[in-house]
Amino acid sequence: MPLLKNQSIMELSEQEIIRRHSLEELYKLGIDPYPSELFEKNVTTKDILANFPTDNSLYQDISIAGRIMTRRIMGNASFAEIQDASGRVQLYFKRDDICTGEDKTMYNVVFKKLLDIGDIIGIKGYVFTTQMGEITIHVKEFKILCKSLKPLPVVKEKDGVTYDAFTDPEQRYRQRYVDMIVNPQVREVFIKRTKLVNSIRTFLNEKGYLEVETPILQPIYGGAAARPFKTHHNTLDSTLYLRIANELYLKRLIVGGYDGVYEFSKDFRNEGMDRFHNPEFTQIELYVAYKDYEWMMNAVEEMVERAAMDMHGKTEIQVGENMINFCRPWKRYTMYEAIQHFTGIDISAMDESQLRETACKLEIKIDDTMGRGKIIDTIFGEKCEPKLIQPTFITDYPIEMSPLAKKHRSKPGLVERFEAICNGKEICNAFSELNDPIDQRKRFEAQLELGKRGDEEAMVLDEDFLRAIEYGMPPTAGLGIGIDRLAMVMTNSQSIQDVLFFPQMRPEKKVVVASDDEFAAMGIPADWIPVIIKAGYTTSAALKAANPNKLFNDLCGFRKKLKMEVAAPTIDEVKKWVS
């Protein structure tokens, strides 16, 4: 078994060993289980299932490839299903059609014995309908394109009921490839996500805005209130941060003279993880010169409504218990109106101490680091946000919470800012951008004060950004949309992990296994090395630290269990290994 030499037989499951033996057998038959040359496909499973019922003269000479998902072997005739990117179709294998001559090896041995669920094959044949009424490909020849060495979870389904679904979230996220193979609806979610991004991109391109790229590694992070990831550049010998937002760079581009710029940006925030937060996430940010936040609200409505149409062909989307309708126009509340609506309290004229009283009355936890704005935001977050299910704009935020937004044109103490809330969560944030450099400097300084009060997320002062807007930035409307959050709503996903291919996970513990030589150097006979590893003593250090009596017992136990023909070691021998 040359293929088994490199990997200890002790580490593989029985099924994996059987598959490696099949691989050996294929090589012996002169079949390359991993051929180099391309395989020409001329049809997909989806095409066949869609078109064959209306015209069964179609698909009489096809070439198709996919992964074997089920097999039902009956003897000289068998059924299987292959799955390609578009779906699944049944295959019919008949011995004497696969093997037209005397030699029946391709059917009796290769197909029946050496193929497994999970293998990828290419086939040629024609489409027909079985007696059971199922559209099926009659296979005339098949070719192994890739032998699979790990058994897949086998998920079965009948009348919409799924049996033995592959559901363990840890395995699904860590081995997303397996999740996608056996849970086709997972692939569908990610196709929808891409449609969402494409829809937004098309919309913005049609308006003539420029898609740009700005730095991810930034010497000063800014544009949002968040804790950053910190890294170090060797040549510059300086600290760099992974961006938490790209706002300040995009506004520099507006200063530079573009009328509209946008970027789909991966941002990074060094904060907690839960079903709404991943350390890296995607935002789209858009800045349009000579516009204000009123204009931007209309643009968001139009853009998101269209995204819903592009993804689903309608504006109504089922999300959990709720039917959400993105049809324009969306409801609009000022923040004060929303709080009054949901609590019955008018806080618009309250000062900080009155707000503290109100928060206590509403049983909302606040602390001393919070300023007036943060208290209002907390009241809103507690009492209003979760109740806003249909898409709703909340406008006119307290100035303290929005250091990059322009003062409200008519309402003192507020800024021209809005968020869109949907299904109880923020999906976008936008404002008339502050372009008064004197005011901007004051706002940054106020942030520094908040920082001194203990607010860990207070923004830092970005001198170059101030210098840029001192040259003059036209009045500008800016927008940020959390793509992951929006994708969750649009795909009815409960967790951000379901709309990210590879959500962040704690690293898997890799078991460090010492080489056989290392054990041999300790005087362990070759026969016993795999057993010692199997027993959990994976390094020479671990072995040296072992209790010789326990080790002796373990080894004898395994010897019995594995029916080893080698004589058991004596306790003295074991002691000698360990010492």
Place this chain on the structure above:
RNA sequence: GAUUUGGUAGCUCAGCAGGUAGAGCACAUCCCUUUUAAGGAUGGGGUCCUGGGUUCGAAUCCCAGCCAGAUCACCA
């Protein structure tokens, strides 16, 4: 970070008044030979997450740790 639930075969799960580890699918061998989550028979497969403790005896009870999920805190 806090609370809580879980971790048993490749997958989905049972087992837990402590007493030799179970099922279905998957896998192997044989029979059948146009089936539909599933034809029949037989069989192989487990460091019951890890480490301690209690006990004559621990998958089961206790403690600690690791990983994951949920809720809360923070945040988008």
